[in-house]
Amino acid sequence: MSAMLEVRNATVTFPRPAADGGRLTAVGGATFALQAGEILGLVGESGCGKSSLGRAILGLVPLAAGEIRWRGRRIDTVPREAFRPLRRELQLVFQDPAASFDPRMTIAESVAEPLRALVPQLSAPDRAARVEAILGEVGLAVELAARYPHQLSGGQLQRAGIARALIVDPAFLVCDEPVSALDVSVQGQIVNLLARIRRERGLACLFISHNLAVVAHLAERILVMHRGRIIEDGLRDEILQAPRHPYTRTLLDSVLAVEPVAARRLIAARPSSRDAVAAPELTP
Amino acid sequence: MTGSLWSEVRAALARDRLAITCGAILAVLALAAIAGPSLLDYREDEIDWSHMAAPPFEAAGHWLGTDRLGRDLLVRTLYGLRVSLAIALAATFVSLVIGVAWGAFAGYWRGRTDALMMRFVDVLYALPQVFFVIILTVVFGRGPLTILAAIGAFGWLTMARIVRGQALALRERDFIEAAVVGGAGTARIIARHIVPNLLGPVIVYATLSLPQAILLESFLNFLGIGVQELLASLSNLIADGAAEMETAPWMLAVPATCLMLVVFCINFLGDSLRDALDPRER
Numbered sequence: 001m002s003a004m005l006e007v008r009n010a011t012v013t014f015p016r017p018a019a020d021g022g023r024l025t026a027v028g029g030a031t032f033a034l035q036a037g038e039i040l041g042l043v044g045e046s047g048c049g050k051s052s053l054g055r056a057i058l059g060l061v062p063l064a065a066g067e068i069r070w071r072g073r074r075i076d077t078v079p080r081e082a083f084r085p086l087r088r089e090l091q092l093v094f095q096d097p098a099a100s101f102d103p104r105m106t107i108a109e110s111v112a113e114p115l116r117a118l119v120p121q122l123s124a125p126d127r128a129a130r131v132e133a134i135l136g137e138v139g140l141a142v143e144l145a146a147r148y149p150h151q152l153s154g155g156q157l158q159r160a161g162i163a164r165a166l167i168v169d170p171a172f173l174v175c176d177e178p179v180s181a182l183d184v185s186v187q188g189q190i191v192n193l194l195a196r197i198r199r200e201r202g203l204a205c206l207f208i209s210h211n212l213a214v215v216a217h218l219a220e221r222i223l224v225m226h227r228g229r230i231i232e233d234g235l236r237d238e239i240l241q242a243p244r245h246p247y248t249r250t251l252l253d254s255v256l257a258v259e260p261v262a263a264r265r266l267i268a269a270r271p272s273s274r275d276a277v278a279a280p281e282l283t284p
Numbered sequence: 285m286t287g288s289l290w291s292e293v294r295a296a297l298a299r300d301r302l303a304i305t306c307g308a309i310l311a312v313l314a315l316a317a318i319a320g321p322s323l324l325d326y327r328e329d330e331i332d333w334s335h336m337a338a339p340p341f342e343a344a345g346h347w348l349g350t351d352r353l354g355r356d357l358l359v360r361t362l363y364g365l366r367v368s369l370a371i372a373l374a375a376t377f378v379s380l381v382i383g384v385a386w387g388a389f390a391g392y393w394r395g396r397t398d399a400l401m402m403r404f405v406d407v408l409y410a411l412p413q414v415f416f417v418i419i420l421t422v423v424f425g426r427g428p429l430t431i432l433a434a435i436g437a438f439g440w441l442t443m444a445r446i447v448r449g450q451a452l453a454l455r456e457r458d459f460i461e462a463a464v465v466g467g468a469g470t471a472r473i474i475a476r477h478i479v480p481n482l483l484g485p486v487i488v489y490a491t492l493s494l495p496q497a498i499l500l501e502s503f504l505n506f507l508g509i510g511v512q513e514l515l516a517s518l519s520n521l522i523a524d525g526a527a528e529m530e531t532a533p534w535m536l537a538v539p540a541t542c543l544m545l546v547v548f549c550i551n552f553l554g555d556s557l558r559d560a561l562d563p564r565e566r
Contacts, residue, residue, distance in 0.1 A: 058465060080464075087467045099458040104480040110459075114466035164466065 002072055003033035004204055005057070005172060009066035010076075012052045026052040028228040029066065036171070039198055039205040041219030041236070043212050043251065049228040050208045051095075054174045057206070058092055059083040070172075088118050091165035093194075095177040097157035101149035108145035111135065111164045118168050134163045138193060155186035162193065172204045179214060191217060212251050216240060224248045296560035303556035306549035313546060317366040324359050331355060340534050349534045351524065361539050364518040365546070371432055371517065372497040376490050378436035383443025384486060388474050390444070391451025402448065405441050413438050414507070421509045428517075431504060435497050446489055450482035484561040491554035495547040502543070518543045 010030045013023040027049040034040050044050045055061045057068055059078060068076040075086060091114075094100035101110050112131050115122055122130070132142055138159040149157060158178060165173055175194060179187040195218055198205050209215050215222055222239050224232035224247065231245045243249045297303045321327075331353055340349040340357075348358040390401040417434040424430045454460065455478065463473050502519030516524075518539050525536030 060461060060464065081469070084467045084469075087465060092462075092465045094458055094462060096458060100462045102459045102463070102477050102481065105476075110462075113463060113468060117467035117469070117472065161462075164462070168467075 004036045004038075004071060005034040005206075006069040007032050007053075007057065007066070008069075010053065010056055010063055010068060011065040012049065012056050012061055013064040023064075025064075025228050027056065030225075030230050031066075032223055032230060032233055034172075034204055034206065037202045037204055038221065039207060039219050041215035041222040042206060042208045042225060043210065043215050043222060044225035045251075046210055048225045050210075050225050051176050053225070054092070054176050054206060054208050058090055058174060059086070084118065087114070088168045089171045091168065091170040091173050093158075093161050093165050093173060093175045093178045096181045097154055097161045098149065098181070100161055101157060103149055106146050106148055107135075107140075107152065107160050110149075111145075111160055111167060114164060114168045130167060131163075134167045135160070137166070137197070138163045153186075154182045155189060158182060158186075158190050159193065162190075162197070166197065166201075169201075170203070173198075173206070175205060175207045177209055178207075180209065180211065187214070194218065224251065293557070293560045297556060300556045300560070302552055303560075306552040306556070309545065310549045310553065313365060313542070313549075314369060317362050317369060320362040321359050321366075324356065324362075327359065329355065339532070340538075348538050349532075351535050352528060352532065357521075357535065357538050360516060360521060361518070361542050364516045364521045364539055365542055367428060367517040368498050368501060368519070368543070369546070371428060371435065371501050372494045374432050375435040375439050375497040376494050378432070379439035379443045379493060380486070380490050381440075382436075383440035384447050384479060384482075386440065387444040387447025387449075388451045388478050388482070391448040392455050392470070392474055392478055394452070394455070398448070402445075405444050408438065409441055414504075417504060418507075418509060426509060431501055434504070435500055439493060439497065443486070443489060443493070446485055447482055450485060451478050454478050454481055488554055488558040488561060491550060491557055494554075495550045498543065498547060518546075 008031050010027055011025065012027040013025050016022045016024050030049075030053055032040070042050050042053070052061060056063055056076070059075060059080065063076045066076075067074055070086065070090070075083070078086065101107070105113075108128075108131050111134065112127050115127050115130060131145065135142060135145055140156060140159045140163065144152060144156060144160075152160070158181075162178075178194065179190050182190060191214055194205070194207075197203065198218075205218075207215060207218050216236055220236055222232070222234065222236050223230050224239065224245065226245075226247045232239060232243065232248050234244075239248060240252070243252060297307075332350060332355070335350050336352060345356070348356075348361065350356055351360070386401060386405070390398045413434075416437070417431075420430050420434050424433075460473060460477055463477050468476070498518070501517060502522065505517065505519040505523055521539035522536060522543065525532075525534075525539060528535045
């Protein structure tokens with residue numbers, strides 16, 4: 001069986017700020033595959049290229065080398081306009097919900113936008129009904145739909161962001177640090193929401209985060225990225241228990257050292273102690 | 285669509301007494317310019333042989349006096365105001381439409397297209413405007429349309445630069461990328477996301493360019509290439525009045541006061557608008 005999403009030797013470069021003609025390699029030859037319905041975690045420190053990789057999959061930044069295949073078809077060479085039909089299947093949840101909503105549009109308008117553009121045959125009442133349904137699914141009160149982004153809290157906005165990504169009923173979702181801009185108290189709610197939606201919809205998901213604890217909570221398989229390279233690719237339990245790369249060990253240690261609460265969850269997520277602690281559900 | 289913007293601006297302006305006063309004065313003047321002449325007893329080119337160069341409040345019906353030919357000064361001033369305002373509004377509208385479209389596309393597309401479009405703007409900037417206007421009037425005659433074309437042809441340049449700068453900054457914002465991921469095309473992104481979000485500075489600049497257009501028109505008049513005699517603008521009347529300053533000072537005072545009032549009020553209103561919009565600009 002071939003994978004739903006295949007990334008082979010994906011390389012993303014950016015022009016160096018100093019105009020010496022050189023290029024900065026953000027992602028250097030990333031290779032991985034993702035099955036339908038699978039949730040894959042991608043961890044690494046900020047600036048390691050994980051966001052660039054996610055954006056490359058969505059056709060937002062060009063590849064310098066390598067290829068990306070979606071259901072067997074190459075999509076990295078598809079020009080921007082022709083990429084549109086693919087956006088019904090591949091969607092994105094942004095890191096900063098406050099920045100990812102047009103301040104001049106109501107939440108309902110923003111959430112409806114992908115429908116308007118990608119499913120133009122839908123009538124206005126049908127569209128409104130879909131918006132209402134999806135807002136209900138992400139737990140956003142209907143009366144918030146008429147509000148503007150600055151009138152909503154970060155958590156509410158991120159729910160709307162998830163609704164906007166889900167409204168076209170995609171098969172694959174890139175979550176680019178979806179909780180790192182949120183209050184700690186809200187992070188758990190959003191993570192649980194994503195976990196529930198993924199379960200209910202059987203959605204495949206690339207969950208990008210610098211927080212190993214969050215990733216470990218959601219993903220069965222984890223990729224660890226360091227300086228633009230994927231240095232580890234394995235099942236969660238393997239990585240948590242027996243990290244092969246020294247960087248992964250550093251990452252694990254830093255979670256233990258800096259975030260005691262997250263560390264406890266992480267320990268709970270480790271198979272050895274998981275039997276003792278019941279299903280590690282993040283509490284809101 | 286831009287409800288939150290307008291409600292906030294309205295609330296900020298409602299607290300601003302100066303803005304309310306200026307807005308009210310402008311509204312009264314504009315109304316008078318539109319409806320006034322038909323309500324008064326005299327037509328703008330009607331000569332009252334018995335009251336030539338009459339000072340204000342002396343001759344019956346000529347509240348602000350008459351000029352050397354016995355034409356009612358109030359009617360002529362209102363007519364002039366109408367012409368001046370029409371030229372200013374039309375020129376600003378032209379610069380608004382061309383400038384916003386030009387700047388938004390250049391800023392959104394970036395790269396070579398942007399460079400080409402903005403170099404074109406630079407070339408026009410480098411042309412001496414007065415020289416260009418003189419050529420225009422020689423070719424097309426001294427009509428209000430020529431003046432309008434002359435002011436409009438240059439007015440949009442600054443607008444295009446302002447809008448392009450804003451668009452360049454806006455296109456990097458997350459919500460533009462969100463629209464791309466949502467499948468929105470270039471036209472929709474520019475019309476629904478870029479333009480509404482740069483409307484603040486655009487409105488302010490448009491407001492401030494209104495008096496610029498009025499003053500530019502009077503400058504052209506001063507050079508003798510403005511609107512022609514029968515279709516007098518405010519600055520025509522001021523030029524006429526300046527010639528009679530010693531014998532009939534009201535001929536200068538009345539249109540000059542009117543012009544100053546209009547320019548003052550629009551400038552103050554523009555300043556208030558900018559202040560009202562500023563807190564949002566993060």
